[in-house]
Amino acid sequence: MESQLTIRPYEKRDRGACRDLWRELTERHREIYEDASIGGEDPGAQFDAYEKRRNLAGIWVAELDGQVAGMAGLLAEGEQGEIEPVVVRAPVRGRGIGSALLQRLENEAQQRGIQYLSVRPVARNDRAMVCFHRAGFRQLGHIEMFRTLGEGPKGRWKPGVRLHGCDFRY
Ligand SMILES: CC(C)(COP(=O)(O)OP(=O)(O)OC[C@H]1O[C@@H](n2cnc3c(N)ncnc32)[C@H](O)[C@@H]1OP(=O)(O)O)[C@@H](O)C(=O)NCCC(=O)NCCS
Numbered sequence: 001m002e003s004q005l006t007i008r009p010y011e012k013r014d015r016g017a018c019r020d021l022w023r024e025l026t027e028r029h030r031e032i033y034e035d036a037s038i039g040g041e042d043p044g045a046q047f048d049a050y051e052k053r054r055n056l057a058g059i060w061v062a063e064l065d066g067q068v069a070g071m072a073g074l075l076a077e078g079e080q081g082e083i084e085p086v087v088v089r090a091p092v093r094g095r096g097i098g099s100a101l102l103q104r105l106e107n108e109a110q111q112r113g114i115q116y117l118s119v120r121p122v123a124r125n126d127r128a129m130v131c132f133h134r135a136g137f138r139q140l141g142h143i144e145m146f147r148t149l150g151e152g153p154k155g156r157w158k159p160g161v162r163l164h165g166c167d168f169r170y
Helices: 012-033 043-051 097-111 126-134
Strands: 005-009 056-064 067-077 080-088 116-119 159-163 166-169
Touching (some): 005 097, 012 043, 012 067, 012 080, 043 056, 067 097, 080 097, 097 126
Parallel strands (some): 080 116
Antiparallel strands (some): 056 067, 159 166
């Protein structure tokens, strides 16, 4: 039987599933930075604060065969929109669910008169960047440049990004 995918607005009954998805988002960051302390003790609880954000225009969930399999949120401020977060449950990644969520958020942003829609993955999140690039995010806005002060964790930052003739670690 073919799987049934639906993208629908978030409802209060989805809170538990969305907290779990937030935890999975944190796990992805823990994995790529090899740092289990990212996100603190209860990363899922951050969803509660997120839900109260003043500029939150909406949250949509992806339902696969009746189960929440992903979510995406739209933050809006005038003509500017930002997709934050977008996350799909690990076992069903790579099946088009993230792309379907991005497509829905693009439509929602258009209906709200948003002119610039952005998404801000960490530079190390290659899979997410490939997914966003495929979905049409092909212009770069602000770049966050930073330096570590003091000792900091050794060997954490990988070499390999070059922009305007400058080498960066990421
Ligand atoms: C980023 C994310 C939301 C994409 O959702 P998804 O359902 O896996 O994405 P799709 O199936 O629509 O994939 C779109 C493309 O992204 C790339 N991609 C997605 N998952 C991938 C994976 N596991 N490995 C390699 N490439 C992958 C592929 O290019 C894929 O194209 P394909 O259809 O040819 O395979 C999902 O991987 C995820 O939840 N990641 C963890 C949380 C996260 O990093 N969120 C983004 C924070 S900014």
